[in-house]
Amino acid sequence: MWRLSAVLAAGLLAAQSPKYGVGRTPGSEEIRALGATVAPDGTGLPEGSGSAAEGRPLFASRCARCHGDKAEGDVGPALVGGKGTLATAKPIRTVGSFWSHATSVWNYVHRAMPFDQPGLLTHSQVYSAVAYILFLNGIVGEKDVLNARTLPKVRMPNRDGFVPDPRPDIRRTPR
Amino acid sequence: MKKTTRRQALELGAALGTAMLAKAEEPRTLGKPLSGYGERSAFVKSARATRVSKTPEAGSSSTPLAETYGIITPSSLHYERHHAGVPAIDPAAHRLTIHGLVERPLVLTMDEIRRLPSVSRIHFLECGGNSGSEWAAKNGPTVQRSCGLASCSEWTGVPLRLLLEEVGLKPDASWLIAEGADACRMQRSVPIVKALDDALLAYGQNGEPLRPEQGFPLRLLTPGWEGNVQVKWLRRLHVTSQPYMTRDETSKYSDLMPDGKARIFTLTQEAKSVVTFPSGGQTLAGPGLYEITGLAWTGRGRIERVELTLDGGRTWEDARLDEPRFRLAFTRFRLPWRWDGKPAVIASRATDESGYVQPTREQLIAARGTNSGYHFNGIKFWRVADNGSVANVEA
Numbered sequence: 192m193w194r195l196s197a198v199l200a201a202g203l204l205a206a207q208s209p210k211y212g213v214g215r216t217p218g219s220e221e222i223r224a225l226g227a228t229v230a231p232d233g234t235g236l237p238e239g240s241g242s243a244a245e246g247r248p249l250f251a252s253r254c255a256r257c258h259g260d261k262a263e264g265d266v267g268p269a270l271v272g273g274k275g276t277l278a279t280a281k282p283i284r285t286v287g288s289f290w291s292h293a294t295s296v297w298n299y300v301h302r303a304m305p306f307d308q309p310g311l312l313t314h315s316q317v318y319s320a321v322a323y324i325l326f327l328n329g330i331v332g333e334k335d336v337l338n339a340r341t342l343p344k345v346r347m348p349n350r351d352g353f354v355p356d357p358r359p360d361i362r363r364t365p366r
Numbered sequence: 367m368k369k370t371t372r373r374q375a376l377e378l379g380a381a382l383g384t385a386m387l388a389k390a391e392e393p394r395t396l397g398k399p400l401s402g403y404g405e406r407s408a409f410v411k412s413a414r415a416t417r418v419s420k421t422p423e424a425g426s427s428s429t430p431l432a433e434t435y436g437i438i439t440p441s442s443l444h445y446e447r448h449h450a451g452v453p454a455i456d457p458a459a460h461r462l463t464i465h466g467l468v469e470r471p472l473v474l475t476m477d478e479i480r481r482l483p484s485v486s487r488i489h490f491l492e493c494g495g496n497s498g499s500e501w502a503a504k505n506g507p508t509v510q511r512s513c514g515l516a517s518c519s520e521w522t523g524v525p526l527r528l529l530l531e532e533v534g535l536k537p538d539a540s541w542l543i544a545e546g547a548d549a550c551r552m553q554r555s556v557p558i559v560k561a562l563d564d565a566l567l568a569y570g571q572n573g574e575p576l577r578p579e580q581g582f583p584l585r586l587l588t589p590g591w592e593g594n595v596q597v598k599w600l601r602r603l604h605v606t607s608q609p610y611m612t613r614d615e616t617s618k619y620s621d622l623m624p625d626g627k628a629r630i631f632t633l634t635q636e637a638k639s640v641v642t643f644p645s646g647g648q649t650l651a652g653p654g655l656y657e658i659t660g661l662a663w664t665g666r667g668r669i670e671r672v673e674l675t676l677d678g679g680r681t682w683e684d685a686r687l688d689e690p691r692f693r694l695a696f697t698r699f700r701l702p703w704r705w706d707g708k709p710a711v712i713a714s715r716a717t718d719e720s721g722y723v724q725p726t727r728e729q730l731i732a733a734r735g736t737n738s739g740y741h742f743n744g745i746k747f748w749r750v751a752d753n754g755s756v757a758n759v760e761a
Binding site: 208209210211213214215216217221222225226228229230231232266277278280282284286289290291292294295298299302303306309310352353354355356357358359360361362 | 420421424449450463465470471472473474475478479481482528531532533534543545549550551552553601602604606608609610611612613616617620622623624625626627628629630631632633634636720722725729730733734737
């Protein structure tokens with residue numbers, strides 16, 4: 192629904208020329224310096240690579256303090272488990288049970304983790320950390336190498352678990 | 367005339383006794399001098415409610431809705447929801463970059479943004495998680511705790527459409543990825559139809575620059591939508607052909623249904639209202655006249671009607687709505703009430719211009735179960751006891 196009308200609207204705007212002339216044009220390097228931002232199809236993933244084997248010591252030193260030694264959760268949320276719980280009375284939403292895209296995990300770890308020092312990790316360290324979390328969830332092997340080419344191909348267990356907004360879904364109260 | 371008055375006063379003073387005369391002559395103390403920045407009365411103690419946390423940079427604080435008047439929330443009491451703390455940003459150093467599927471990428475300074483044609487509009491802001499605890503039980507003890515992740519301000523800024531026209535959208539542009547300058551570089555995907563409709567790049571709030579907690583110096587405003595998508599400390603708008611499925615639009619702020627599927631991009635905040643007086647934690651002094659009042663809002667235009675029940679939902683009567691009623695803003699409702707000292711169960715029910723009627727909690731649960739956690743807009747009941755104390759209905 193969003194997309195169809197957006198295409199029409201965008202078509203109307205594209206032909207116009209600048210009216211106000213404010214601001215300046217950024218260079219491509221300047222845009223890159225804003226930081227990586229990653230689409231579900233992998234667009235925007237940077238160079239670098241990592242595996243769960245490399246991620247294990249990194250997780251112990253940078254992540255376990257909040258997420259627990261086995262990513263079972265502590266101050267920070269659990270990153271493993273919960274598979275098969277989404278349709279029960281006590282759903283457990285983790286990277287393994289709930290997240291739709293491995294690219295979203297990379298994008299989030301890259302921009303927001305570790306909680307008290309976001310931006311600390313190199314791109315390869317982010318690949319390693321994500322690989323380790325996915326390994327703990329049984330989604331990738333311990334030596335599988337994740338990079339800009341392989342990460343978007345990882346299929347998350349709950350990939351098809353999301354549906355569009357059907358609201359309003361409550362019938363009018365009888366008067 | 368003057369002499370007579372003085373003599374009369376003296377006679378009166380003598381008649382009433384010398385003590386009273388002495389008191390009348392006691393000098394009064396001067397008040398505080400002029401000041402550069404106003405402070406509220408020392409007797410007013412209203413405050414946002416916070417919770418003890420090991421990570422106080424991530425979490426929320428709620429507005430004391432029962433202690434505000436009219437429809438504007440004081441900026442100092444506007445609810446907060448932060449994910450990595452409140453950044454301290456020098457507006458002279460702040461930049462907004464618009465890039466991606468555009469003809470002419472742009473970098474703008476705050477001074478440049480403020481030179482563009484602007485508007486001021488009154489809009490509510492509500493966290494998608496407001497009233498989330500009500501899914502589990504009807505036991506939010508006060509309006510602030512059960513419903514306080516909602517506030518309303520006059521916002522000033524530039525229509526986003528204007529800047530998208532300036533950069534020129536490419537034909538397959540359909541989403542914006544908005545990014546904040548907070549430590550976690552908070553990110554949400556925004557359908558471009560909303561950006562071209564009524565979205566604002568806001569730099570003003572209630573007559574002053576945005577408060578840091580609300581995104582100083584610049585935030586995205588998508589009126590009527592959940593707060594999380596209205597990215598604060600806005601530094602980047604990346605125009606794309608797809609949503610980026612960010613953490614906060616998939617694993618958070620999505621509504622998990624009983625079948626295990628989660629609804630995503632449930633962005634519109636549906637019609638909601640709550641009685642702020644009498645409400646949980648308050649006490650009525652005794653039988654007699656009171657004014658029942660509260661707030662209503664909807665992400666689908668204007669509030670058209672608010673009904674009140676005093677008998678737990680058996681009968682309803684219309685409250686008076688304050689005018690003017692702005693679209694996508696708080697609407698204040700009122701109804702005089704003569705309390706007879708007997709127990710009462712009070713609630714409000716809002717209807718918006720789309721015809722949508724605020725549902726009961728039971729209706730919401732019948733449709734969505736109890737796991738969704740977000741977007742609760744059910745009717746909130748308060749019980750007035752015969753001693754005048756007011757509490758949630760499960761207390």
